[in-house]
Amino acid sequence: MRGWYAVFHKEIAGFFSVPVAYVVAGSFLLLSGFFFWANVSFMNLISLQAANSPMLMQRINLTDVVIRPLIQNMAIVLLFVMPLLTMRIFSEEKKTGTIELLLTYPVSDAAVIMGKYLASVFMLLVILTGTIPFLVILFMLGFPDSGPLIGGYLGLLLLGSAFLSLGMFISSLTENQIVSAILTFGAALLFWVMNWTASFVEEKFAAVINQLSMLWHLESLNKGVIPLSDISYFILFTAFFLFMTMRSVETYRWRG
Amino acid sequence: MIEVERLTKYYGRLPAIQDVNFRVESGEIVGFLGPNGAGKTTTMRILTCFSPASSGEARILGMDVRNDSLKIRRQVGYLPENVPLYSWMRVTPYLEFVARSKGIPRSKRTEEIQRVSDAVGLNGVRNRIIHALSKGYRQRVGLAQALIGDPPILILDEPTIGLDPRQIREIRELIKGFARNRTVILSSHILPEVSQVCDRVIIINKGSIVAEDSPSNLARRHGKASRCRVVIKGPEQEVKALLKGMSEITAVETTGIAAEGEVRLMVESEPDVNACPAISRAVVAKGWDLLELAPIHVSLEDVFIDLVTEESTEDRSADSSSAKEQST
Incomplete structure (x- = not known):
């Protein structure tokens, strides 16, 4: 794995010198901020309305009204912006030919891929860190349940990382950044909505489709439980596309 | 130093090079000459471990390009055609990235970057964005990255393409300068360059070697x-x-x-x-x-044109004879 850090360092510099990082972080934070504000305002409104019925009051809590919808919305925004982080990761190097030099330095393919992948995960962490003020506000104003919060953020991180590995694989297939972004978005969306069909297909297939769907795995994390099966889904998903990227780079060498 | 035996590479069904054999001894400067699409770049890409060969063997310093790829890559400095650089980077950070990739320890990095910048004359532009550099300077940055880590072997693909005559002369002088005690393979289709810089010329056409000798011998032997x-x-x-x-x-x-x-x-x-x-x-x-x-004096140019066109006329006659066979 020697040399991964050189690639990692260069990629991070790349994210910030081409304004991709700012655009992605900016739009993600703007949208999540909007959702956070909307959810808190909604909470505010229904709390006022429910003030004189204790029955209803008991059923209103921060987790259900603010945190879970917020996490779900942020997950959808991630679906939109993660392809933008990965679109150039290999496409640009292929288009400009710099990949030829990169692949002749004494750095293994695995190290190149890890350097690039970890740099994009680092960007995801930076973006998620930007939402910490939401949490600070929640803890200042109320008593949120930390279970769903931790589970939700873990889910976002795993989901984002999965999108990133899928995006990197697709980026390694094409020289065109736009094609890379659109294909990644399409593929990610497919994994997202896959279980919508689960209700009307055969039972055997339904189980498989559910297991493949991202939404399905995200939901249980969002409830505050952290089941091994959901975590391993995301980890396997990521590992699979990292492996596919390895193969894709190797194929590129053969053709190059 | 560099041994190539029966090297063949197919792209799909099309052979880019076929049964290429040659040797380069330590300290030699060898010119790779051929028309566009002759297989120069393909051969260089195999030697630099960018792309594997379909069959045949290539050994550098006794190591096989297939099995000891990472070790070989430490010993070879490569300048690809058209000098692909990260154009959004500044020169110094770019060279730092290269030094880091080549595993130069942190304590020696600054020194190494200073050394190569001096060697190729980059000191005035170290803080510029590569994107804003002139073609001549881009070429120098390309040479600088190849020189980082002091590799004993340099492989330069068309190092002077697209430069103006003055820049060509400068780059040529640079190459001559650091070719001392290094083994250099450079490809070109500019003939004066090859005859001035190289000890030996390998002329390659349509994927195979058609002639191999010193520039003056070639001119003498192949002149009509x-x-x-x-x-x-x-x-x-x-x-x-x-x-x-x-x-x-x-x-x-x-x-x-x-x-x-x-x-x-x-x-x-x-x-x-x-x-x-x-x-x-x-x-x-x-x-x-x-x-x-x-x-x-018969120029290398005449030899080159002769060799390259001879081949194609032979091909044409071979084609027509095979066509006749088919018709009978």
């Missing part, structure tokens, strides 16, 4: 005829008759417009015969004035 230009003050008919009658000379032609009373001729003889001494003796013996007598 040796020629000299003669200007004589004397009666035209007699002069021509005299020269045509000489055993060394195969053809005499009038060229250009001569001044009053002078004859301007192009004289051809067999490739390894120099007719000049005989001509001078004969002209002086007749009492005419010999105004000009200059052997015309």
Whole structure:
């Protein structure tokens, strides 16, 4: 794995010198901020309305009204912006030919891929860190349940990382950044909505489709439980596309 | 140092190079010559471990490109065609990235970058964005990245393409400078460059090697005829008759417009015969004035064109004969 850090360092510099990082972080934070504000305002409104019925009051809590919808919305925004982080990761190097030099330095393919992948995960962490003020506000104003919060953020991180590995694989297939972004978005969306069909297909297939769907795995994390099966889904998903990227780079060498 | 045996590479069904064999000894500067699409880049890409060969072997410093790829990559500095650089980076951070990739320890990195910047003359532009550099400077940055880590072998693909004549000369001087105690393979289709820089030339066409020798040997062996230009003050008919009658000379032609009373001729003889001494003796013996007598050196360019076109005419005749076979 020697040399991964050189690639990692260069990629991070790349994210910030081409304004991709700012655009992605900016739009993600703007949208999540909007959702956070909307959810808190909604909470505010229904709390006022429910003030004189204790029955209803008991059923209103921060987790259900603010945190879970917020996490779900942020997950959808991630679906939109993660392809933008990965679109150039290999496409640009292929288009400009710099990949030829990169692949002749004494750095293994695995190290190149890890350097690039970890740099994009680092960007995801930076973006998620930007939402910490939401949490600070929640803890200042109320008593949120930390279970769903931790589970939700873990889910976002795993989901984002999965999108990133899928995006990197697709980026390694094409020289065109736009094609890379659109294909990644399409593929990610497919994994997202896959279980919508689960209700009307055969039972055997339904189980498989559910297991493949991202939404399905995200939901249980969002409830505050952290089941091994959901975590391993995301980890396997990521590992699979990292492996596919390895193969894709190797194929590129053969053709190059 | 570098040994290539029966190297073949297919792109799909199309062979880019076929059964290429050559050796490069330590300290040599070898020029790779050939028309576009001849397989120069393919061969270089195999040697730099960018792309694996379909069959055959390539060894660098006794290590096989397939099995010891990472070790070889430490020993080889590569400058690809068109110098692909991260154009959004500044020069120094870019060279830092290269040094980091090549595993130069942190403590020596600054020193190493200073060394290569001095070697290629980059000190004035170290803080510029690569995107804003002129083509000549981009080329220098490309050379600098190849030199980082002090590799004993340099592989340069078209190092002077797209530069203006002054820049070409500068880059050529640079290459000559750091070719001392290094082994260099450079490809080019600019012939003067190859004949000035290289000890040995390998001419490659359509994926196979067609000739391999020192530039002067190539010119001597593959030249079709040796020629000299003669200007004589004397009666035209007699002069021509005299020269045509000489055993060394195969053809005499009038060229250009001569001044009053002078004859301007192009004289051809067999490739390894120099007719000049005989001509001078004969002209002086007749009492005419010999105004000009200059052997015309066959340039590498002529050899190159000859070799490359010979091949294709052979191909064409082979094609037509096979077509005849099919029709019968």
